Amino acid sequence: MSEPVPLARLLAVAYRQLIDGLHHRLAELGWDDVRPSYGFVLLTLRDRQASVSELAALLGVSKQATSKLLDQMAEGAYVTREVSTSDARQLAVALAPRGRELLAVVERIYAELESEWASVVGAAKVERLRGTLTQVVLAGNEGRFPEVRPTA
Numbered sequence: 001m002s003e004p005v006p007l008a009r010l011l012a013v014a015y016r017q018l019i020d021g022l023h024h025r026l027a028e029l030g031w032d033d034v035r036p037s038y039g040f041v042l043l044t045l046r047d048r049q050a051s052v053s054e055l056a057a058l059l060g061v062s063k064q065a066t067s068k069l070l071d072q073m074a075e076g077a078y079v080t081r082e083v084s085t086s087d088a089r090q091l092a093v094a095l096a097p098r099g100r101e102l103l104a105v106v107e108r109i110y111a112e113l114e115s116e117w118a119s120v121v122g123a124a125k126v127e128r129l130r131g132t133l134t135q136v137v138l139a140g141n142e143g144r145f146p147e148v149r150p151t152a
Helices: 007-028 036-045 052-059 063-075 097-121 123-139
Strands: 079-083 091-095
Touching: 007 097, 036 052, 036 063, 036 079, 036 091, 036 097, 052 063, 052 091, 063 079, 091 097, 097 123
Parallel strands: none
Antiparallel strands: 079 091
């Protein structure tokens, strides 16, 4: 009997499978300019504005690289730069209407992908997995769900 596959490897492969499926379906729906890195920015901006510095720290890249990414996202009308609500001397990045629309499409696609998993193992097992992973993540983060960050 072979050794069990480490959870880290299974989670990494499952994540890649979901992300690849997401981007394939986004492209089929005409969202062909969406890059995987956009997701981290869009999720951060879902409920608040953020500075370029905050986003750079989240992404683990320089402010210059983050500005370049934000330029691309602004060109696609996913984000806007506006005067910060907390400091009028600074510009903040905010989610544009098209960015909100993209997030809604992404949520629908994820629901479809999860439904496909449920058709393989059953809905109860998918929900049990969600509950177990939520419990582990919250326990490791002082009861809070952390921001989603790219891997280093």
